[in-house]
Amino acid sequence: MTKKVTFTLDGKALEAREGQTVLEAATDAGIMIPHYCWHRSLGNPGNCRMCLVEVEGTPKPQVSCRLPAREGLVVKSLSPAAKRAQTSALELHLVDHPLDCPVCDQSGECGLQDYYMGIGRYVSVLREDKAHAKKRQVLGPHIVLDQERCILCTRCTRFVAQISKSHELGIFGRGHNEAVDLVPGRTLDNPYSGNLADICPVGALTDRDFRFQVRVWYLDETESICPGCSRGCPISAHTSTQRPWHNKGRRLARLKPRVLDWLCDEGRYGFSDFDSDRLGRLTAPLSEVRSALQTHRDDLAVVASGSLSNEDWKAFKSLFVDKLKVKRFLFTPEPDQVGSEDELLRRREKVPNLEGGRALGFGTEIKSLTWESLGQDIAGGRVRSLYVVDRDPAKVLGEKLLHKLELLIYQGPRMGKTGGLARYRLPATDWLEENGHFTNFQGKIQEYRQALKPLGDARPDWKIFADLEAGL
Amino acid sequence: MAMTVKTVSRPSRGLLEQIYIWEVVRGLGITFRHFFVNLTRHILALIGLPGKPGAATIQYPDVPAVLGARARTRHRLLRREDGAPRCTSCLLCETICPARCIRITAEESPDVMVEKRAKTFDIDLGMCVFCGHCVEACPVDAIRMDVDFVELASYSRADMILDMDELLKPS
Numbered sequence: 001m002t003k004k005v006t007f008t009l010d011g012k013a014l015e016a017r018e019g020q021t022v023l024e025a026a027t028d029a030g031i032m033i034p035h036y037c038w039h040r041s042l043g044n045p046g047n048c049r050m051c052l053v054e055v056e057g058t059p060k061p062q063v064s065c066r067l068p069a070r071e072g073l074v075v076k077s078l079s080p081a082a083k084r085a086q087t088s089a090l091e092l093h094l095v096d097h098p099l100d101c102p103v104c105d106q107s108g109e110c111g112l113q114d115y116y117m118g119i120g121r122y123v124s125v126l127r128e129d130k131a132h133a134k135k136r137q138v139l140g141p142h143i144v145l146d147q148e149r150c151i152l153c154t155r156c157t158r159f160v161a162q163i164s165k166s167h168e169l170g171i172f173g174r175g176h177n178e179a180v181d182l183v184p185g186r187t188l189d190n191p192y193s194g195n196l197a198d199i200c201p202v203g204a205l206t207d208r209d210f211r212f213q214v215r216v217w218y219l220d221e222t223e224s225i226c227p228g229c230s231r232g233c234p235i236s237a238h239t240s241t242q243r244p245w246h247n248k249g250r251r252l253a254r255l256k257p258r259v260l261d262w263l264c265d266e267g268r269y270g271f272s273d274f275d276s277d278r279l280g281r282l283t284a285p286l287s288e289v290r291s292a293l294q295t296h297r298d299d300l301a302v303v304a305s306g307s308l309s310n311e312d313w314k315a316f317k318s319l320f321v322d323k324l325k326v327k328r329f330l331f332t333p334e335p336d337q338v339g340s341e342d343e344l345l346r347r348r349e350k351v352p353n354l355e356g357g358r359a360l361g362f363g364t365e366i367k368s369l370t371w372e373s374l375g376q377d378i379a380g381g382r383v384r385s386l387y388v389v390d391r392d393p394a395k396v397l398g399e400k401l402l403h404k405l406e407l408l409i410y411q412g413p414r415m416g417k418t419g420g421l422a423r424y425r426l427p428a429t430d431w432l433e434e435n436g437h438f439t440n441f442q443g444k445i446q447e448y449r450q451a452l453k454p455l456g457d458a459r460p461d462w463k464i465f466a467d468l469e470a471g472l
Numbered sequence: 473m474a475m476t477v478k479t480v481s482r483p484s485r486g487l488l489e490q491i492y493i494w495e496v497v498r499g500l501g502i503t504f505r506h507f508f509v510n511l512t513r514h515i516l517a518l519i520g521l522p523g524k525p526g527a528a529t530i531q532y533p534d535v536p537a538v539l540g541a542r543a544r545t546r547h548r549l550l551r552r553e554d555g556a557p558r559c560t561s562c563l564l565c566e567t568i569c570p571a572r573c574i575r576i577t578a579e580e581s582p583d584v585m586v587e588k589r590a591k592t593f594d595i596d597l598g599m600c601v602f603c604g605h606c607v608e609a610c611p612v613d614a615i616r617m618d619v620d621f622v623e624l625a626s627y628s629r630a631d632m633i634l635d636m637d638e639l640l641k642p643s
């Protein structure tokens with residue numbers, strides 16, 4: 001246990017670990033002291049001077065991001081002297097700032113706007129023209145830079161140095177000409193580049209995917225879990241449904257990290273087609289699907305993916321294992337649901353919840369076929385019917401082989417190639433349209449909440465399984 | 473916002489109200505009183521004696537309506553000196569509009585200094601309440617409201633929606 005110290009901030013007694021800075025301790029306690037350059041995962045260079053506070057017994061204001069909390073310290077962040085210091089820092093940041101908020105994508109969630117309205121409503125005494133720099137410079141596949149809006153907090157350069165370790169950005173020039181830019185010959189294409197739009201406290205780095213699609217104040221936020229890989233990062237899903245003409249009519253506008261600080265680009269940008277290629281209507285009454293399943297229960301194979309929630313897996317097991325006593329399952333992610341991994345976040349399994357299936361015996365008592373053996377079974381006539389849950393066998397095995405089947409049932413949110421070949425299509429909700437839980441690779445069970453209404457006849461997978469079972 | 477419910481008791485009707493005849497006579501009395509008061513005022517005005525002016529009916533559309541100097545009527549989008557629409561597609565007017573009748577979609581402008589411009593800009597005048605908030609909200613004076621254009625009528629609701637081309641044309 002580290003030692004605890006108690007200090008006073010604006011008349012309130014706060015606890016801090018010994019050596020923790022005043023800014024960090026205040027943030028932990030839910031008190032906001034203005035700051036730009038400090039970020040809990042990127043350190044405190046102390047260059048933005050926004051977090052100046054008055055310290056009793058010290059003649060000059062101090063930056064709270066480099067001020068260690070010690071026993072008995074008395075700090076004031078709201079006193080006139082502290083406010084004056086913060087306002088001057090803000091005024092300096094805005095000396096060359098274009099203030100083009102109407103066209104700036106950060107508007108509405110911008111640190112400059114927030115602090116100007118919150119603490120620093122000053123009248124500018126500046127009479128000189130503003131300095132100009134590069135506008136709308138595309139840095140890479142996801143991020144665009146506006147040098148004029150940059151306040152040189154160095155969060156972005158620290159991110160590429162410490163977190164992605166890819167070193168594409170640097171600060172060049174001195175004084176008036178100092179600017180963030182790409183290292184010559186490089187593009188900003190590391191697998192975590194989207195985070196830069198999040199950490200840039202102003203509108204200097206913005207997201208190319210999200211730019212100009214919808215204003216941030218039209219968005220609704222829902223707590224969710226990224227289904228991009230088995231890490232299951234907590235995310236906040238920002239949806240745009242109030243005014244459907246924005247965001248090109250798509251309901252999902254963007255994903256932002258929650259609890260943790262980062263998201264990988266695959267997860268962040270992987271779901272922009274959330275509403276496309278959807279199944280829509282049920283093709284036949286469930287009773288017909290039930291009797292087809294009855295007839296084919298001996299030659300049936302079931303293909304499932306790790307995108308099922310824990311609730312889905314339970315109903316899945318109850319229907320196919322306990323009720324129909326199906327022997328052949330395929331749920332291994334190889335090779336269509338695996339991808340690249342790294343130390344930071346990304347995992348090899350590109351589905352969120354195979355772990356939830358494993359907890360119910362899939363992969364231990366119940367073995368998975370491989371795509372190869374399933375293909376041989378179909379070719380050899382041992383499997384004449386296939387029930388596919390949110391997976392695309394037509395892509396892996398080829399359409400020709402699937403034509404051999406007598407019965408193909410497809411359940412999932414999107415059509416894919418297989419949906420087009422299926423005799424019965426059962427539209428299911430995708431993760432943003434249902435409540436549920438995913439178990440990540442560490443065994444952590446995490447809840448995600450419904451953000452959107454289901455499209456068409458879509459229903460949660462567990463409901464479809466349960467309804468099929470109820471009538472058997 | 474919490475709703476307050478106020479219970480109002482029904483007015484009780486007496487015998488006189490229930491047989492109607494007296495109420496009809498009373499109503500006619502009011503009508504005739506206004507008729508004679510206005511007649512007297514018009515005659516007094518005609519022969520040049522002082523007094524309050526009588527009520528007048530405007531013979532619209534033969535005589536055009538006289539509007540106040542600050543009347544708010546049909547919207548107009550303004551252009552920059554180079555002829556491009558001034559609108560930067562900031563969506564502040566769309567946000568403030570209480571009738572939610574403005575629909576704008578944005579796109580990147582070819583000019584990096586302009587950054588963003590409107591791709592489509594529709595105002596549904598059938599829903600507009602002519603409050604003028606959109607004009608107030610605009611940071612670049614891109615939208616104004618004409619003062620003397622009240623003849624807004626069409627044969628369908630869809631025709632009441634003005635698109636960017638129509639809004640850029642002066643009425």
Ligand code: SF4
Pocket residue numbers: 097098099100101102104105106107108110111112113149202203204
């Ligand atoms: S960075 Fe902030 S203050 Fe600057 S133009 Fe954008 S929204 Fe406005």
Ligand code: SF4
Pocket residue numbers: 149150151152153154155156157180199200201202204205
């Ligand atoms: S681009 Fe953004 S994050 Fe980078 S230094 Fe400038 S303001 Fe900071």
Ligand code: SF4
Pocket residue numbers: 565568569570571572573574595599600601602603604605606607
């Ligand atoms: S006048 Fe009022 S109601 Fe009409 S478009 Fe403008 S803001 Fe909306």
Ligand code: SF4
Pocket residue numbers: 558559560561562563564565566576606609610611612613614615
């Ligand atoms: S407020 Fe002005 S600039 Fe902004 S979208 Fe409306 S008309 Fe265009």
